[in-house]
Structures are given as structure tokens and as C-alpha cells.
Amino acid sequence: MRFMVITKASADSEAGVLPATEDFDTMGKFIEELVDDGVLLAADGLQPSVKGARIYFDGETKTVVDGPFTETKELIAGYWLVEMKSLEECVERFKRCPVQRPGSGERTNLEIRQVFQAEDFGEAFTAEQQEAVEQRRAKAAGNG
Known part of the structure; x- marks a missing residue:
């Protein structure tokens, strides 16, 4: 089974605050475990919503709204795409994820x-x- 593990945006991620060197090292070790175990299919962080857009569809009408978007709890800051045997296995694995602690x-x-x-x-x-x-x-x- 494939799972998308989504990390939600925070005020810091939306402000463009980048992780510290130690955070890259710690997360890198976690991601390396996923790679070594053959379960990681993809993983990336996303730029703040100020650099994005939304497209709203209403029948034939399409409306584009540029970021930033105000509700950070609705935004995604990054993701992993993994192959696991079950939801339980995925939960157990990602309970060990070294997530950054947002401020405020x-x-x-x-x-x-x-x-x-x-x-x-x-x-x-x-x-x-x-x-x-x-x-x-x-x-x-083949395009990648």
C-alpha cells in the first residue's frame, strides 16, 4: 500500500523560515532509513504559499487566486510518499519522525x-x- 504522509504548514514555514543545519542532519538520517528500507518513493518540502496559487472551478468558470493563503492549518509544507504493508506500520514508522517544533x-x-x-x-x-x-x-x- 502506498501512503502520503503530509506535514502541515506553520507560521514559520509560511514565513519562509528555513530549518537549521542540525534539522537537515536529523531529518536526513530519518529519510536515509526510509531509503535503506526501500519504502521511500518520494519526499519534498514545499515553498510557502506566497509563491503559489489556487485555481477555483465553478462550472466553466476558473478563477486563479495567488498566495499567500491565510489559514496555515489548511496548508501543506511537505510530504513523503511511502510504500508500507499497512496504515499501522506507517503510523509506527512516522511516530519516530524528527519533526521541527514550530514557535508560538x-x-x-x-x-x-x-x-x-x-x-x-x-x-x-x-x-x-x-x-x-x-x-x-x-x-x-522516464521523464524524471
Whole structure:
């Protein structure tokens, strides 16, 4: 099963406060464990929302709103994409994650969400559609 582990934004991350050298070292060791165990598929931090945009869809109308976005509790600051046997395994692994402690009394949290797999969609997702998805994944992997 694939899981996306999401780290939420904080006032510091939205202000562009970067991690200290020690934070990079500590997180690097954790990420290296994920790599060595063969479970890490991807991981990245995200720039503050001031450097982003949202697209709102209302029928045929599309509205673009540039960042920053005010509600940091709704924002993502980074993610890991991992392959684990179960949600429980993922939770246990990420309970050991050396998250940064934000200032101002904010609490840090990680959100874990399972990624859909073909079998989750049932018969509505045909074999041809599944093959097309696999071909796009292979093509995208070749572009990286």
C-alpha cells in the first residue's frame, strides 16, 4: 500500500523560515532509513504559499487566486510518499519522525493518507484504463 504522509504548514514555514543545519542532519538520517528500507518513493518540502496559487472551478468558470493563503492549518509544507504493508506500520514508522517544533505554541502534526490503488475502484475502472494509467506512470518515470 502506498501512503502520503503530509506535514502541515506553520507560521514559520509560511514565513519562509528555513530549518537549521542540525534539522537537515536529523531529518536526513530519518529519510536515509526510509531509503535503506526501500519504502521511500518520494519526499519534498514545499515553498510557502506566497509563491503559489489556487485555481477555483465553478462550472466553466476558473478563477486563479495567488498566495499567500491565510489559514496555515489548511496548508501543506511537505510530504513523503511511502510504500508500507499497512496504515499501522506507517503510523509506527512516522511516530519516530524528527519533526521541527514550530514557535508560538503551535503543535506539529503529520497526516497520513492511503493512496488509491486500482482495485479500490472496482469494476468501474476497466483493465484498459488501468493499463493506460500504468503506461502514463512509466512514461512519467522516464521523464524524471
